[in-house]
Amino acid sequence: MSERVPSLDALSEALQRLPGVGPKSARRMVFHLLERDREGGRVLARALDRALEEVRHCRRCNNLTDTELCPICASSRRDQSFLCVVESPSDIPAVEQAASFNGTYYVLMGRLSPLDGIGPEDLPFDGLDRRIAEGVTEVVVATNATVEGEATAHYIYDRLEPQGVRVTRLAHGVPLGGELEFVDGSTIDRALTRRYSLEED
Incomplete structure (x- = not known):
């Protein structure tokens, strides 16, 4: 030995x-x-x-940053009324590859998963409500195309639709069961362009 x-x-x-x-x-x-x-x-x-x-979390969106606000939240060139909700900071670079998106983000730091004991109270939905109150008119839900990601998307729709916010979902250019951070930019670009209302599900 x-x-x-x-x-x-x-x-x-x-x-x-x-x-x-x-x-x-x-x-x-x-x-x-x-x-x-x-x-x-x-x-x-x-x-x-x-x-x-x-490195810490942006106080506005939960992205990783070394300043109080991440560069995306701090940028005057971003459309503050258009919000993309993702599960993890690692999903943001994937969406950023899509040249069609010029909004801002909100990171959930996870997804709803009853089997793992993760319910709405375990994710920062109160921060999402605060972002909506800042004048957001459309939320595109870019949670992963998994059972948990779909459940999270529908919860967000049910939470935000009464507030008069348009809630859309990435179209099915993203493969079912796929993780967003591993999807190429052109696929995400098509999914953003063809996003659909969650009300249609």
Whole structure:
């Protein structure tokens, strides 16, 4: 039985916290950094430490930012009356690939999932209500095309429709069961252009 090196094991286990990284991939990363790119490892460590210290959630939309308002919320060029609701900050770059969208965002930080015990009280819908009160006239719901994403979309429609807000949904250019962050920009662009009213469902 080979002797273990605790510091190598600890680094490998830490890397396995990343999505899609298993023990073998983590071990390859560890050996690459320590054998071939120690300076790269130091750059990575400093950048990660800085991000952990400085990055927080935008007070208006929950996007990740290092300022009080994210650059999208702070921009005077964005259409403040057009709001896109997504599940995660990682979905925003995917929608931004679509040149047809020039509105702002609201990040739910999750989705409704009764099986996992996640109900409306567990997501920041009160913040969404505040955004609507700021003059939003249309909300395009860009939750993922999963059972939970669809349930979340219909909850948002039921919540906002009485307030006189137009609530639309991405058209089916996004594959059923697909995760938004992995969909290409042209597909999202078509889905935005062909968005439909949730009332039609």
